[in-house]
Amino acid sequence: MAARAVLIAAVSSGQGKTTVTAALARRLAQAGQRVRVFKCGPDFIDPMVLERASGAPVETLDLWMVGRERCQRLLAQAADEADAILIEGVMGLYDGTPSAADLAREFGVPVLAVIDAGAMAQTAGAIVHGLRDYGPVEMAGVIANRVASPGHAAMVQTSLRGIPLFGTLPKQGRSLPERHLGLVLPHEVEGVDALLDELAAQMTFDEAAWAALPPVIFAHPAPEVPLPPLLAGRTIAIARDESFLFVYPANMNLLRAMGARLVFFAPLADEPVPPDADAVYLPGGYPELHCKRLSGAARWRESIRTAHAAGVPIVAECGGMMALADALADGAGHDWPMAGILPGRITVQKRLAGLGPQTMPTPHGALRGHTFHYSRFDTELPVAAHTAKNPSAAQGEAVYRVGSVTASYFHGYFPSNPAAAAALFTREAP
Template identity: 35%
Template sequence: MKCLVQDSQAVSVRFPRIMIAAEKSGGGKTLFTCALLSLLKEKIQEVRAFKCGPDYIDPMFHRTVLEIPSRNLDSFFADGDTLRYLLGREVLEMEKFPESRIAVLEGVMGFYDGLGGVSERSSAWEVADLTDTPVILLVDMKGRSLSALASIKGFLDYKEKSHVTGVIFNRLSPMLYPGLKERAERELGIRVFGYVPELKNLTLESRHLGLVMPEEILGIRERLDLIKEKVRAGINLDGIIEESGRAAEIVVKLPEAAGRSISDQSTQKTVVAVAKDEAFCFYYEDNLDLLKKLGAEIQYFSPIHDRNLPEGTCAVYLGGGYPELHAKALSENISMRNAIRQAVMEEMPCIAECGGYLYLKDSIVDPDGVEWPMAGVLPGSSRDTGKLGRFGYITVTSKKEGLLGPAGTEFRAHEFHHWDSEENGTDFAAKKPVGTRGWDCGYTTESFYAGFPHLYFYSNVKIAENFIKCAETWKKKNPISEAGLEWIFARNYEGTE
């Protein structure tokens, strides 16, 4: 990675990067990306992974391979400057960065598929265009051969600047590869970086519209290793690395909020308790990072296994997940249900999204039809509707002053859920980005937000700032005891010399 020009607000950088895109959803992007990440780890010192779009689960597979977080790049949630910052921020935040590095971006759906199914806005192509990232198109060869070249030509020609610089043939017989490679390179003028044979019995299970989480798959690491070796044999890894090195320089600007902390420098930390376990696992890594930049100390806890909130908690963040699959365990942890209800009732700041929102309701009906008591902060129950409810991107506007900001505060979000409730709040107005459809949703007070929409803080950093400011106020009004400070110190430094 090379820094070319720098000033106080922006830095122009060139660093190796490549996007893996496909013609359609289900085209094998995640499996191939995981194999590629694993292979790159053998050759390159620092490998980073990104997922285009709002998906939570694909980055979990990236993390399983790399053992470090993967992040989202979403051009509905964030503008071009913010996307480029999120992609290239390590240049701004690390005093030294290794030259041996690469970023791999996994596309979303079909390469040009965007908002409402009728626009390239918020597509993988738009992310590639805004970040000037070379693209390798993963072409599904199942049931066809030479006809695939016509499809490739269409992807190359559809946009004047497609960014597609190479292809890989997926699910292709090794016998057909040499002839198809020669014709594609000769007739289309595009590099062919290899092929992947059909990976029988090595697919990943799905739930709803996405994969199941890696932790749910028995022997996931062994399975990913088998896939890696199958992929290794058929691709030109050195060629892919070479292509990534041709990526153009981009200008990375530091967002104002990312460069400042609003937390005070007192001994007591501003602890944000984040629910993370089998039931709650859907968080954008950049949301958590932004809270840290603003001065928060993230402490994870389990609503299933822990009996209380972490000592010194100043705010609670209940993310999405699958509480309906763990309703019995959540319900039986009465101590935690009471602790969270008491915290909310005492006006400790709280954000609860989707699954976290359902946990705060009176009850959840599990997949077997059994109703289980939950935290009881909000009225109503939730149950399986048998279909996705209000699926997709939305722009959300607050109708009243609350934790996230004054009336009129706007942010971008998305909904994705099979469980629904008859009582979902009316404190916000949600609107789809294409068409006229909209609905009321969500609950808010000066210290509380809960609703189905998943928030993305970089769409409006003020909502994160307001959350931390409210946590700061809580901390000052509710100082913890000296014994509590000693407990936190011991927890943070346990095992150190």
């Protein structure tokens, strides 16, 4: 199948890729086009914003973590359903192994470069030509962000020397707010839909240039092998509230496809672990922003300790692990008691503590995923295993096993190894 598709990339983070992608998705959707958006590389927050902008679920594409075959399948399915496919890149176009440029070349998707023109004019052309020729990649065109005036836009356009200027965005009076792990979650932003509409309206967009883009043909991969029902009859309780919300949709889809019944509970509302849960999944999120409520959630804390004492498998990723420690120091001088299953203290800090793709060893082979956090865990617990960084294979995050708990700062991408993922939620010995 075929659809118009572009990979929206930049020279670095901070250029406005997410803002431009969201504005373009909203603009195309308002014009009646069926839009599918993907995020290149590990990310939880940008996809939430892009889903809000496009009105459709946003999946992850990554040649290493997701794998080429699954990426191809996702793109082919999207081409079956959509008129336009937008893929937001990660960091700079050539950053990472594999990079966003590698993804674009693998599937023949042209690049739409985002340039922050706020402090430049003609130099924009040099940057765009460098982005195109370094790889090289096919360059569909440019969207210039933070453009001051029509005259400024004209200077940028002239500098591109034949590469189309698809559109511009002015310097925004209101923009998508950020915090330490990225953008603020869309449901926390007052009037977020009005803001997205405003960004779409502010974007000047060359409809003719877009219409002139030749559709990209995405070949269908081999038929997908049915997943074995490794979790048939099992109920997995997933924590879901503002403290626990960093979970790949693909993870939940995989658990269901292997036969699991998923139920959800909210520790912040002091909801206990459902009594019929055969396993518990505590994803990452922002427990450091809700320390007081988590600390005061007595029923939740007691229920997770009871589940642990009963040997119920508990998978705790990043923020989930933080909530199981003895205490969480919020970085403002306060220590808050947590569930007390993992002896030790979590300290939130201003300095980045972990970032990048990693693999976790399991008896069923490596489970791929990533890490991204600003806290550290001070504990005397023995380390059961370490993840390995990609591509260096250097030592990554510690993995702790305390009774039925598997805990780490590592976020697993379950489709990378379904058998390993299923084993985490059973009483199978590690």
